[in-house]
Amino acid sequence: MDKNQIKKLCLEEIEKNKELIINAGKKIYENPELGYKEVKSTKIVADFFKDMGLDVEDNIAVTGCKVSVNKDITGPKIAVMGELDSIVCHEHKDSNEIGNIHGCGHNIQVAGMLGTALGLIKSNALKWLSGKVDFIAVPAEECIDLEYRQGLKEKGEIKFFGGKQELLYRGLLDDVDMAMMFHTINLDNDKKCIVKSYTNGFISKRITFKGVSSHAGAAPHEGINALNAATLAINNINAQRETFKDEDKVRVSAIITHGGDIVNVVPSNVKMEAMVRAATVEAMIDANKKVNRALQCGAMAVGADVIIEDCIGYLPMDSDKNMDSIFRNNILELIDGEEDNIIDVVREAGSTDFGDLSQIIPCLHPWIGGVSGSLHTKDYSISNDEIAYLLPAKAIAITVIDLLFDNAKLAGKVISDFEPNLTKDDYLKFMDENTKTYKYDFTDMI
Numbered sequence: 376m377d378k379n380q381i382k383k384l385c386l387e388e389i390e391k392n393k394e395l396i397i398n399a400g401k402k403i404y405e406n407p408e409l410g411y412k413e414v415k416s417t418k419i420v421a422d423f424f425k426d427m428g429l430d431v432e433d434n435i436a437v438t439g440c441k442v443s444v445n446k447d448i449t450g451p452k453i454a455v456m457g458e459l460d461s462i463v464c465h466e467h468k469d470s471n472e473i474g475n476i477h478g479c480g481h482n483i484q485v486a487g488m489l490g491t492a493l494g495l496i497k498s499n500a501l502k503w504l505s506g507k508v509d510f511i512a513v514p515a516e517e518c519i520d521l522e523y524r525q526g527l528k529e530k531g532e533i534k535f536f537g538g539k540q541e542l543l544y545r546g547l548l549d550d551v552d553m554a555m556m557f558h559t560i561n562l563d564n565d566k567k568c569i570v571k572s573y574t575n576g577f578i579s580k581r582i583t584f585k586g587v588s589s590h591a592g593a594a595p596h597e598g599i600n601a602l603n604a605a606t607l608a609i610n611n612i613n614a615q616r617e618t619f620k621d622e623d624k625v626r627v628s629a630i631i632t633h634g635g636d637i638v639n640v641v642p643s644n645v646k647m648e649a650m651v652r653a654a655t656v657e658a659m660i661d662a663n664k665k666v667n668r669a670l671q672c673g674a675m676a677v678g679a680d681v682i683i684e685d686c687i688g689y690l691p692m693d694s695d696k697n698m699d700s701i702f703r704n705n706i707l708e709l710i711d712g713e714e715d716n717i718i719d720v721v722r723e724a725g726s727t728d729f730g731d732l733s734q735i736i737p738c739l740h741p742w743i744g745g746v747s748g749s750l751h752t753k754d755y756s757i758s759n760d761e762i763a764y765l766l767p768a769k770a771i772a773i774t775v776i777d778l779l780f781d782n783a784k785l786a787g788k789v790i791s792d793f794e795p796n797l798t799k800d801d802y803l804k805f806m807d808e809n810t811k812t813y814k815y816d817f818t819d820m821i
């Protein structure tokens with residue numbers, strides 16, 4: 376069959392079932408759950424798939440589920456993903472009793488993923504494609520609620536805070552050649568889509584300076600002032616800033632979370648938190664080394680101890696240029712060629728664990744409009760169901776068709792042109808190496 380005919384049938388199927396798709400998104404919206412707790416949301420997705428007569432693999436990473444289609448077909452495998460977790464924003468009018476709300480539009484992504492699945496499956500488009508597709512409802516994208524996740528880590532139930540990181544670690548993406556998903560964002564002036572986006576990666580840091588307490592009035596000379604170590608360290612960090620290149624979008628944030636106990640005792644225990652973000656892995660590691668040097672020198676100057684607990688968060692995202700351009704053509708067709716309503720590139724300073732995947736396999740991550748208010752705030756809401764839910768479902772479905780039609784010629788080009796930054800093994804090693812506690816003792820320098 377002609378490719379355009381297959382695409383047409385797929386789009387018709389999505390259009391015919393639009394109420395069903397939008398309702399799935401609304402149901403998830405009404406049941407917001409935080410990462411690795413998405414029990415109801417997983418069930419909503421699994422039931423949707425089961426109603427289509429599909430086999431569902433449940434609780435793939437604590438929560439989440441997956442459906443594989445065209446399993447026996449030879450050819451590349453594409454993963455189409457939707458994230459399940461909500462954020463917390465008590466001020467949002469639709470937040471539940473514990474403040475959970477889909478303020479990042481993940482309910483829209485999941486419904487979009489279901490729409491893509493429905494279109495491809497019900498139209499029989501898959502029959503004409505030379506490759507496999509996994510539809511994955513992924514847990515835990517937002518890096519929040521960390522105490523709970525730390526508990527899961529300690530119980531051995533997860534290795535990573537991020538759901539996609541966990542899927543990678545568990546081998547669920549080992550046979551996946553490329554991945555696709557979208558976020559929704561408030562785009563001004565009727566814009567419908569940002570095709571390509573870069574996001575920053577980050578390392579979270581907890582820092583403890585240990586000194587010696589003494590009477591601040593009577594015997595400050597007998598103490599080692601941990602607060603002085605911390606303030607020197609912050610100044611040292613500030614002295615690094617001119618070395619960060621503009622294009623690396625380095626952000627170093629540091630706060631003192633405990634500055635001492637009482638004012639007439641020289642502080643002996645001071646705690647800080649810091650975050651190092653950057654647009655490339657290299658820049659992130661470079662900036663983090665400088666920050667660690669700055670922290671050590673603060674401690675060294677006063678002869679204190681410093682403990683630095685580094686935890687690597689998410690890696691920077693860079694979507695694949697071939698996938699971007701196939702998607703761009705498709706979305707343009709769906710919005711009647713309105714070039715002005717497409718934004719080609721945006722560099723975001725925020726982060727997502729989809730970035731981790733983009734270091735290893737080709738990834739597509741557009742931002743779609745149809746929502747108002749800023750992400751993660753009380754004002755975030757859907758303003759246009761058709762754009763938010765259906766446009767990405769359709770655009771991604773026909774992008775899958777483009778990639779896998781004609782002996783998966785375009786998918787083959789995506790794979791052969793892609794130069795990974797990391798292999799999976801390198802990635803896991805890198806994550807381990809950069810989640811580490813450093814202890815420096817300078818008390819003997821006194």
Ligand SMILES: [Zn+2]
Pocket residue numbers: 478479517750751
């Ligand atoms: Zn978010």
Ligand SMILES: [Zn+2]
Pocket residue numbers: 458479481516517558
């Ligand atoms: Zn998100």
